[in-house]
Amino acid sequence: MGSDSKHIITALQRLAMFWRASQWLVAKDFALNPTQGEVLTRVAAKPERAVDLADMLGISQASLSDSVAALDRKGLVRRRRDPDDGRARMIEVTRAGASLAERMPDAPAVIQEAIAGLAEDDRAGLLRCLSLIIRSLQEAEAIPIQRMCLTCHYFRPHVHTDPVRPHHCGFVDAAFGDGGLRLDCADHETATEEEAARNRTRLSAVG
Ligand code: SF4
Known part of the structure; x- marks a missing residue:
């Protein structure tokens, strides 16, 4: 691997560290974990089938089910039957979930400003x-x-x-x-x- 590739990997590692830390900070502010936060913001944009949601987030169905169950207990999402496939379930936000998702930042202001400055x-x-x-x-x-x-x-x-x-x-x-x-x-x-x-x-x- 060339030294430029190594520098790029180091840069990506630094950004990943920053991203993980900021996800936990945002999650803590909103009493969610990072996966729950991702699920909530995805379904707030558009109801999704559970199977598609797991694929999009790169997590297992079991992990998605745990996150959806936790969000359901908090009254932030609900499951309903998919009108196009009776065996599939759609996940959608409740009014409380939509309101919380609206207040969650897309990304920390500091990274938005850094990108905007390019x-x-x-x-x-x-x-x-x-x-x-x-x-x-x-x-x-x-x-x-x-x-x-x-x-x-x-x-x-x-x-x-x-x-x-x-x-x-x-x-x-x-x-x-x-x-x-x-x-x-x-x-x-x-x-x-x-x-x-x-x-x-x-x-x-x-x-
Ligand atoms: S080409 Fe890109 S912008 Fe156009 S529909 Fe496909 S993904 Fe969307």
Whole structure:
């Protein structure tokens, strides 16, 4: 491994340490643990099937069930039958859960300010590189597949000549740049393996 790769790994470790510590601080403020906090914010955005939620968070069904049961006891979420699949359960927020989720910060102010302080091009480049790293981890089955542009049927990387907006989203039929790459998009439609491989090759080849 080259020394630049080692420095990148050190940087990621530092950020991960900061993130873990801040998750526990936020959780403590809201009397939740970090997984419960994640489940609550996910279902506050949109009701999710239990099986999908576990996949998205990269946790086991048993661990998800424990978190949902704890949130249920606190009156923050409830389970209901999935109208499209009688055997599946949807998790949704209660009014109290929605109100708590609204007050929970997306991320600590200090990291939001640090990211906002980067130049626009740097933020876009960072998002592109992080998307590619996340995709590599998914391909290695180290983390679950996410609803990201790189795995989306609608994604067309580098099809436009405009260097600011070289990519195309077929869902909204619009061009966009690296800064618009999504990691969790509600309009995502899973690409075939060939499409996902092509997306990755094109995004990484033309930097
Ligand atoms: S639908 Fe969403 S995930 Fe798919 S290309 Fe468009 S923005 Fe990206």
